[in-house]
Amino acid sequence: MTNATTLAIQGLNKRYEVKGQALPVLQDINLEIARGEFVSIVGASGCGKSTLLRLIVGLEHEYQGQILLDGQRITGTSLNRGIVFQEHRLFPWLTVEKNIALGLLNSSLSEAAKRVTVREHIELVGLQGFEQAYPHQLSGGMSQRVAIARALANRPEILVLDEPFGALDALTRSHLQQELRRIWQQEGITMILVTHDVEEAIYLGDRVVVMEPRPGRIRRTVPVGLDHPRERQSRAFNAIKDEVLAEFGGHGAELLEPSRPRAEPAIEFKPWQFAI
Amino acid sequence: MNTSHFVPRRLRGWVLPLLLLALWSWAAGALDSPLLVSPLAVWQRGLVQLAGGELWQALSASLWRDACGFVLGAGAGLAFGALLGASRGFERLVGPSFHTLKQISLFAWIPMLTMWFGLGEAAKIAFVALAAFFPVVLNTCEGLRGVPREWLEVARVHGFGRWQLLRRVIAPAAAPSIFTGLQLALIYTWLATLGAEYLLASGQGIGNTLIDGREQFQIDLVLFGVVVIGLVGFGLNSALAAVERRLLSWRERTVARY
Numbered sequence: 175m176t177n178a179t180t181l182a183i184q185g186l187n188k189r190y191e192v193k194g195q196a197l198p199v200l201q202d203i204n205l206e207i208a209r210g211e212f213v214s215i216v217g218a219s220g221c222g223k224s225t226l227l228r229l230i231v232g233l234e235h236e237y238q239g240q241i242l243l244d245g246q247r248i249t250g251t252s253l254n255r256g257i258v259f260q261e262h263r264l265f266p267w268l269t270v271e272k273n274i275a276l277g278l279l280n281s282s283l284s285e286a287a288k289r290v291t292v293r294e295h296i297e298l299v300g301l302q303g304f305e306q307a308y309p310h311q312l313s314g315g316m317s318q319r320v321a322i323a324r325a326l327a328n329r330p331e332i333l334v335l336d337e338p339f340g341a342l343d344a345l346t347r348s349h350l351q352q353e354l355r356r357i358w359q360q361e362g363i364t365m366i367l368v369t370h371d372v373e374e375a376i377y378l379g380d381r382v383v384v385m386e387p388r389p390g391r392i393r394r395t396v397p398v399g400l401d402h403p404r405e406r407q408s409r410a411f412n413a414i415k416d417e418v419l420a421e422f423g424g425h426g427a428e429l430l431e432p433s434r435p436r437a438e439p440a441i442e443f444k445p446w447q448f449a450i
Numbered sequence: 451m452n453t454s455h456f457v458p459r460r461l462r463g464w465v466l467p468l469l470l471l472a473l474w475s476w477a478a479g480a481l482d483s484p485l486l487v488s489p490l491a492v493w494q495r496g497l498v499q500l501a502g503g504e505l506w507q508a509l510s511a512s513l514w515r516d517a518c519g520f521v522l523g524a525g526a527g528l529a530f531g532a533l534l535g536a537s538r539g540f541e542r543l544v545g546p547s548f549h550t551l552k553q554i555s556l557f558a559w560i561p562m563l564t565m566w567f568g569l570g571e572a573a574k575i576a577f578v579a580l581a582a583f584f585p586v587v588l589n590t591c592e593g594l595r596g597v598p599r600e601w602l603e604v605a606r607v608h609g610f611g612r613w614q615l616l617r618r619v620i621a622p623a624a625a626p627s628i629f630t631g632l633q634l635a636l637i638y639t640w641l642a643t644l645g646a647e648y649l650l651a652s653g654q655g656i657g658n659t660l661i662d663g664r665e666q667f668q669i670d671l672v673l674f675g676v677v678v679i680g681l682v683g684f685g686l687n688s689a690l691a692a693v694e695r696r697l698l699s700w701r702e703r704t705v706a707r708y
Binding site for chain 1: 600601603604606607608609610611614618619622623625698700701
């Protein structure tokens with residue numbers, strides 16, 4: 175693994191216009207991420223961590239400063255940057271297999287190579303046998319695995335994950351954290367994880383970036399430096415956890431309230447009334 | 451004794467119709483009035499209509515009218531609704547007019563349609579098409595507009611072009627709503643077909659069968675016509691429900707319930 179910087183964020187500022195007033199969301203963010211690194215970002219709600227991810231992926235634009243991927247300024251979305259959202263966002267009319275294949279729609283691979291890639295990624299997330307299942311037949315954890323497979327199918331240079339396990343139950347979450355660690359080590363893809371779960375951040379990250387809100391700033395970066403697989407009960411693990419939580423001034427638990435999972439995009443069916 | 455198991459669950463829907471049929475038979479016998487004939491007489495009238503070819507003639511004329519109106523109205527409705535849903539500018543331009551027009555009772559159009567198209571086939575088809583137009587426009591527009599932003603972002607992240615976005619995300623996401631519109635249109639066009647035949651009483655059709663029955667004081671013919679109309683409506687709805695189950699099998703619920 176080389177230590178070359180792949181993503182460089184320099185002097186990043188982002189503000190929204192709210193009722194004609196500028197509302198700063200991110201202020202002077204500086205962050206360098208090495209190829210193959212796993213960076214966790216934690217922070218209270220409103221600290222702009224999701225906005226930061228959306229800027230990296232290119233879903234948000236108009237920012238001051240620089241976001242450079244391999245020296246190139248990021249403008250708009252690209253297949254070399256993937257994202258996993260908090261909600262799985264699978265298309266309910268497509269099977270697992272076709273949902274993953276849709277991620278490859280604009281890939282330069284041949285049709286045969288795409289089929290192989292889809293199969294490989296179904297295996298990668300351990301969903302063999304569910305190729306023909308529809309999203310409504312899957313559990314929340316399985317759906318999120320499909321979403322990870324879809325995001326990875328293009329072999330992006332960077333994968334960002336926006337509270338991907340926030341809506342899952344504790345058991346499924348801890349299982350998927352192990353899975354994600356395995357996938358990261360196996361695939362060697364640079365990953366940035368936003369989470370409200372300090373344990374998750376330390377379990378997975380090479381570094382934990384602590385952000386503070388209003389406006390969103392980086393407060394501190396805590397290196398983890400433990401070998402994988404990490405033992406959550408170990409003294410070293412908990413020392414780092416205390417160190418991170420200390421950044422929240424003792425009432426970390428309150429500040430780190432999870433952002434509420436958004437409801438599944440629902441389509442309303444209304445019989446339209448009109449005069450007859 | 452537990453009476454809830456007296457009739458098997460699958461057959462319970464038949465209990466009320468059969469009871470009503472029995473009541474009808476009994477009442478027709480007891481009253482002995484020309485205003486109420488027995489189900490048997492209706493059945494025999496039906497056989498006569500079927501054998502003489504009158505039924506088929508009337509029914510095919512009505513169904514043809516229904517189909518023409520549906521295709522014209524729903525086709526125009528799909529195009530108009532898609533424009534209304536896709537373009538904010540178009541919505542601002544024609545939206546208010548459209549939402550005003552849709553409040554006009556369908557039957558209020560008849561005098562105008564007859565002045566434009568006469569009393570013949572053209573006016574009837576125009577009337578039927580109008581009945582299909584409104585629900586299709588509204589549901590198509592709503593379906594396109596209701597595509598969740600979350601899905602559009604997935605398309606952006608994967609670099610979908612305009613055509614890919616339309617074909618892979620917007621069209622399937624809007625399909626259930628569009629289908630609801632078509633379903634409503636199918637029901638309304640059948641109602642409108644009968645309305646057109648009854649109000650513009652020239653030519654053939656199952657509606658004219660009803661008029662003939664009334665004028666010749668043949669209550670059995672009128673009742674037979676009513677039964678046929680009900681069965682056709684039921685058949686159309688079931689057919690569309692079957693198509694929907696095939697096309698939208700990924701959904702667990704159905705819109706075929708109106």
